[in-house]
Amino acid sequence: MTSWFWNPEEWRLRALWRILLQVAVMFVIVALPVVGITEATTRLFKSGWIHCSPQVFDKVMDIIVGILMSGLVLLSLFVHVHGTAHGVESLSGMDFRISGQRRWGDY
Numbered sequence: 001m002t003s004w005f006w007n008p009e010e011w012r013l014r015a016l017w018r019i020l021l022q023v024a025v026m027f028v029i030v031a032l033p034v035v036g037i038t039e040a041t042t043r044l045f046k047s048g049w050i051h052c053s054p055q056v057f058d059k060v061m062d063i064i065v066g067i068l069m070s071g072l073v074l075l076s077l078f079v080h081v082h083g084t085a086h087g088v089e090s091l092s093g094m095d096f097r098i099s100g101q102r103r104w105g106d107y
Helices: 015-047 054-083
Strands: none
Touching: 015 054
């Protein structure tokens, strides 16, 4: 009987479980820090520790959160590729190998 969770031929989790794991990793690495930072800075703004107009605060927070989220999404993908997948081709299912050359994930 084949395993629903593990692929013994490729020696890794099946694709569905890798995707669900990536969603969980992305939630922990991206969503939790962003929510924490935005809530903390909003409380500081409302309590008077940050002195600026609400429009400036919103623009600055949009920029900070956008940059932070982009970096954290890339970090979560890096963690996924090097932690659960077998190289870059595992993300898309495409084969990025050129015949006669090493795979991208080989070092």
